[in-house]
Amino acid sequence: MADGRSGSTDSLMGRWLFPPRSRQFPGKRWAKIVLRTLHLFGVAGIGGAYLYHAQSQDWLPFLWLTLLTGTAMVLIELWSHCIWLLQLRGMAILVKLVLLSGAAALPPSFDPGVIFVVILISGIISHAPSRQRYYSPFYGRKITLNDWSWGHPDGD
Numbered sequence: 456m457a458d459g460r461s462g463s464t465d466s467l468m469g470r471w472l473f474p475p476r477s478r479q480f481p482g483k484r485w486a487k488i489v490l491r492t493l494h495l496f497g498v499a500g501i502g503g504a505y506l507y508h509a510q511s512q513d514w515l516p517f518l519w520l521t522l523l524t525g526t527a528m529v530l531i532e533l534w535s536h537c538i539w540l541l542q543l544r545g546m547a548i549l550v551k552l553v554l555l556s557g558a559a560a561l562p563p564s565f566d567p568g569v570i571f572v573v574i575l576i577s578g579i580i581s582h583a584p585s586r587q588r589y590y591s592p593f594y595g596r597k598i599t600l601n602d603w604s605w606g607h608p609d610g611d
Contacts, residue, residue: 472537477600479535487531490524497521498574505566538603544588547580 480486500517503509529548532539539545551573558569580588591598 456542474536477536482537483531487528490528490531493520494524494528502570502574505570509605536600538598538600541591541593542588543578543583543592544591546592547576551576 497517498522500514501521504514504517506510532545540549554569554573558566561569586597589597589599594603
């Protein structure tokens with residue numbers, strides 16, 4: 456329905472979350488490159504803390520760097536277009552957040568394993584072919600803005 460009552464992109468919220476075209480801003484590509492690079496610095500510092508049991512004052516700045524840059528990267532993706540959440544590349548981020556959040560409830564001896572799994576997921580997703588990164592379990596196929604429509608997975 457195009458009257459705004461359905462859950463389609465015809466509603467105001469739907470149009471904001473799933474605009475007809477991805478939103479852009481000048482320098483977006485370089486902003487994402489800089490954020491990703493800083494994020495890697497943060498992850499490296501946190502990895503060292505987990506592996507070598509560093510004192511919190513040594514790794515806390517790396518944690519904040521990782522959290523801030525990761526949040527900024529997610530916000531850019533969501534602002535651009537929320538199709539990202541329906542693809543494996545977005546879902547992988549959510550899985551990593553659950554793993555890292557859950558690590559707080561685990562004994563410290565599990566920390567290196569959690570970090571390794573998170574890095575493994577990151578490496579696989581970021582270097583996988585686009586047919587895997589853009590694959591949507593909800594649709595059972597690769598989805599991009601060129602061939603996607605909101606509604607039922609078969610495009611209805």
